[in-house]
Amino acid sequence: MEKRKEEKEEIMTLEVVCPKCGYKKIIYAPKEKIPKCPKCGTQMMISEILTEGKYY
Numbered sequence: 246m247e248k249r250k251e252e253k254e255e256i257m258t259l260e261v262v263c264p265k266c267g268y269k270k271i272i273y274a275p276k277e278k279i280p281k282c283p284k285c286g287t288q289m290m291i292s293e294i295l296t297e298g299k300y301y
């Protein structure tokens with residue numbers, strides 16, 4: 246395991262949606278990957294980018 250301090254990493258708030266049942270979820274990329282829908286197991290897709298390139 247390598248230690249990495251990358252808290253300056255660019256964080257994007259993404260809204261993902263299930264194309265099948267319309268279930269929506271907010272994720273934080275790139276820390277979180279686009280998940281599968283908890284309802285029907287379909288690979289979710291990005292519906293909207295809410296915030297982009299937050300740097301501190």
Ligand SMILES: [Zn+2]
Nearest residue numbers: 263266282285
């Ligand atoms: Zn679904």
